[in-house]
Amino acid sequence: MSRDRLKQLQRWAPYALTPLVVIAALPAIGLGPWVTLTVAGLTMGIMLFMVASGLTLIFGLMDVLNFAHAAFVAVGAYVAVSVLQPLAGWTNEMSLTLNLAALLVALISAAVASGALGFVFERVIIRQVYGAPLRQILITIGALTVIEQLIIVVWGPQAIPLPKPAMLRGSVFIGSSSIETYRLFALCVGLAVAAAMHLFLTRTRLGLVVRAGVEDREMIQSLGYNIRRVFIGVFMAGTALAGMGGMMWGQYQAVVSSQIGDSMTILVFIILIIGGLGSVGGCFIGAILVGLTSNYVGFLAPKMALGSNILLMALILLWQPRGLFPIAEQH
Amino acid sequence: MTDAGEALLRLEGVYTNIGRYRILHGVDFAARRGRVTMLLGRNGAGKTTTLRTIMGLWKARLGKVIFDGQSIAAKETPHIARLGIAYVPENMGIFGKLTVRENMLLATERRGFVQQHLDRVLESFPALKVKWESPAGSLSGGQKQMLAIGRAIIEQRRLLLIDEPTKGLSPAMVDQLVAALLRLKREHTTVLLVEQNFRVAEAVGDDVAVMDEGRIIHTGDMAALSTNHALQHRLLGLSMADSL
Numbered sequence: 183m184s185r186d187r188l189k190q191l192q193r194w195a196p197y198a199l200t201p202l203v204v205i206a207a208l209p210a211i212g213l214g215p216w217v218t219l220t221v222a223g224l225t226m227g228i229m230l231f232m233v234a235s236g237l238t239l240i241f242g243l244m245d246v247l248n249f250a251h252a253a254f255v256a257v258g259a260y261v262a263v264s265v266l267q268p269l270a271g272w273t274n275e276m277s278l279t280l281n282l283a284a285l286l287v288a289l290i291s292a293a294v295a296s297g298a299l300g301f302v303f304e305r306v307i308i309r310q311v312y313g314a315p316l317r318q319i320l321i322t323i324g325a326l327t328v329i330e331q332l333i334i335v336v337w338g339p340q341a342i343p344l345p346k347p348a349m350l351r352g353s354v355f356i357g358s359s360s361i362e363t364y365r366l367f368a369l370c371v372g373l374a375v376a377a378a379m380h381l382f383l384t385r386t387r388l389g390l391v392v393r394a395g396v397e398d399r400e401m402i403q404s405l406g407y408n409i410r411r412v413f414i415g416v417f418m419a420g421t422a423l424a425g426m427g428g429m430m431w432g433q434y435q436a437v438v439s440s441q442i443g444d445s446m447t448i449l450v451f452i453i454l455i456i457g458g459l460g461s462v463g464g465c466f467i468g469a470i471l472v473g474l475t476s477n478y479v480g481f482l483a484p485k486m487a488l489g490s491n492i493l494l495m496a497l498i499l500l501w502q503p504r505g506l507f508p509i510a511e512q513h
Numbered sequence: 514m515t516d517a518g519e520a521l522l523r524l525e526g527v528y529t530n531i532g533r534y535r536i537l538h539g540v541d542f543a544a545r546r547g548r549v550t551m552l553l554g555r556n557g558a559g560k561t562t563t564l565r566t567i568m569g570l571w572k573a574r575l576g577k578v579i580f581d582g583q584s585i586a587a588k589e590t591p592h593i594a595r596l597g598i599a600y601v602p603e604n605m606g607i608f609g610k611l612t613v614r615e616n617m618l619l620a621t622e623r624r625g626f627v628q629q630h631l632d633r634v635l636e637s638f639p640a641l642k643v644k645w646e647s648p649a650g651s652l653s654g655g656q657k658q659m660l661a662i663g664r665a666i667i668e669q670r671r672l673l674l675i676d677e678p679t680k681g682l683s684p685a686m687v688d689q690l691v692a693a694l695l696r697l698k699r700e701h702t703t704v705l706l707v708e709q710n711f712r713v714a715e716a717v718g719d720d721v722a723v724m725d726e727g728r729i730i731h732t733g734d735m736a737a738l739s740t741n742h743a744l745q746h747r748l749l750g751l752s753m754a755d756s757l
Contacts (some may be wrong), residue, residue, distance in 0.1 A: 397608045401606035407619075408591045
């Protein structure tokens, strides 16, 4: 094989990984459950992507390790609870329009609240610890605890139910496969968010600045762009996305607790490492891989479910030590 | 209207530290408007540090950096860039995941390209036209350098800071770059150029400042230095004489 062919193969191999996992799972699982698990895996992956994408850009752009990201997931979920409780009339109505309108209001509220908190968080806390990774880790872990405790003060220590809207309960059947309606909805929302993000990053000048900033922060500043200002925007967008992800995740689980984000944290960091730090495309593929692997392994070998993603990460790092789509040379 | 030949950039007693180490020890020199000033010196003399200090990437601890009568030593890098100073670092600063077009677009001041400016760049570096929609990371070293310089001149700049553009390039590629630099010289663009290749320095330089151990040890005409072999040897040592 010529060197060029080998290079091309190496470049495209990471893209083939997800389809390979999906195809390889089919004979082991059987068609009926395979369809259900694949949709469940994609849904889980896309929700994880919503949470992880902001974090990968935050790290890629300014080398900021934000362990408090899970707090914004929780804030989004709780704000959605507060918004949807008075809108129970809309969510319990057998009207898709009213159901979707209530979810839209909740989704926007979650994003705005988490984004606004993200702005304050960046100005008050993150700004003080630029370029100091150890202090970032300590201060953001501390902030995570503080925000979680504040959530308990405001909303109480008990987990709060977050029921799905009437029209999104139950399942649809494709052949013998049962697929939860809410999963299809979450998949559509997640794909719309991913598409919007892709368009922003590839079709707008600001998106171009973000992508370039992730690669070489110094050079983008030398071209006249104030990377700090861009970073505030990215931080807010990242935390807003985490809030939206929190709302979707809370409704997916039908219950919200102050630790809702914590359960995602390990998976989110695995996704960041698998995808390559700073890469949104890598984050998308990593999230889908993690979602699919969790569901397939959970079905085939439930005892291995917890460790399956760590094993996946270890295997990928043995193959690609900097992740599937490494971006930032400086890290 | 400003006079050609007056100092556009002036450094006065500039001291710069990197971490605990002092790299620049009171650098004084000027780059005159409309001329190509060569900044020469052995490896480690402080040339790159000088360019990075001008650009605000490393802050001067002491001294003044004056650009067009304005002190810029305390300004942030984006502000300095917006004054019309373009910087081509030694590593070229190419965004490898972005296409050639996207790399160029980032350096434009408006939403898109001014056709006349783009034509000028592509005329100087036709290889960029062929690779226009390719990821910049897939370009050869020489093509990356062309992109870096093309990006710096896609808009009318008041001062170009270029750090060792010919480093590691093939002789054919060096010739092409020299032709582009000579074109800039004909257009009276103000350039501060760090270069190790003395032939390139002779070909494009109007003025010269020579550095050693973080200080300027000689300033004058490039033409005078290129005819004075004893001075070359004294100031630049064997590393430069080798490239003769």
